[in-house]
Amino acid sequence: MPALIVRLPNHLGDACMSLPALQLLAHNGFALTLAGRGWAQSLFAAYSWPVVPLGAARLERLRALRTWHIGHVGGRGLLLTNSFSTALEFRLAGLRPLGYAADGRRLLLSQALARPRAGSGTHMVEYYYQLAAQLVAAAPPVPPELSLRVSEPSAQRASAMLQAAGVAGPYVVLCPVAVGRHRGNVKAWGGFGQLCDALRARGVNVVACPGPGERARVMSATPNATLLPETDLGTFAALLAGGRLVVANDSGPGHVAAAVGVPLVSVFGVTDPTQTRPWGSRVTLVGSSAGWPSYGEVVAAVARELAG
Secondary structure, eight states: OOEEEOOOOHHHHHHHHHHHHHHHHHHTTEEEEEEEEEHHHTTTTTTSSSSSEEOHHHHHHHHHHHHHHHHHHOOOEEOOOOOOOHHHHHHTOOOEEEEEOOOHHHHHHHEEEEOOOOOOOOOOHHHHHEEEEEGGSOOOOOSOOOOOOOHHHHHHHHHHHHHTTTOOSSSSEEEEEOSEETTTTTOTTTTHHHHHHHHHHHOOEEEEEEOOOOOHHHHHHHHTSSEEEOOOOOHHHHHHSSSSSEEEEESSHHHHHHHTOOOEEESSSSSHHHHHHHSTEEEEEEEBTTTTTOOOHHHHHHHHHHHH
């Protein structure tokens, strides 16, 4: 099978949205190796794709890419990133990858594709899929679901974590943190604490699982939720997959929830869902880039999902 090293996006949500592109390539006979942030090893643990973790230092990244290239003479590269720096690193490692013509890197690429124009309505799932489709003879339509697999060890760790926390029976997962700002605006909805208390009053098990360095913020946003310990992404994905419902901001955890197929209420307030909304038929979108939804709108969406 032809060897292909794929440079993953740097953000968790984008890595999830690249899954249909990766599956398309694997289905068409490519022996995939993924290159990206260290957490990709855990996120894609259920797949046979090796992961080359790329560190913070450029020299370290170049060594890792060169080592792969030496071991896969004739191997090809694909960039799901748009930056000049990632194209340069592949080129210095001996690879001339396929990618979108972005950030002045056209001459570094073996094939430079025109990016979908701004405002075209192209979702990021489609954006990555269209790029991967250039390497196959005939690509089917973009799948309606992401279908992220969860490994059995991850599922077992998630079950043990819930048991240790005393959570028995169905549960709802709240993901109240969204890292960073968008045009100076906070990306996190402020009603998670009130929603947690309302659900608990109805007898619903409510859990929250902080990402690295997020424990204090999660405790502040949802003080009465059952707080689980930080864990790896594979276990986190399994935790979400086993839930009755997930409520999340426009954030990486929301995309992981959509990827594993659990019902998701996705709360937007400052970012545009046209390109970045979680992808899947079990996603309920509330709010928009024009402003946060009211508390009542979110509660109504949650109530509909729990009644379904």
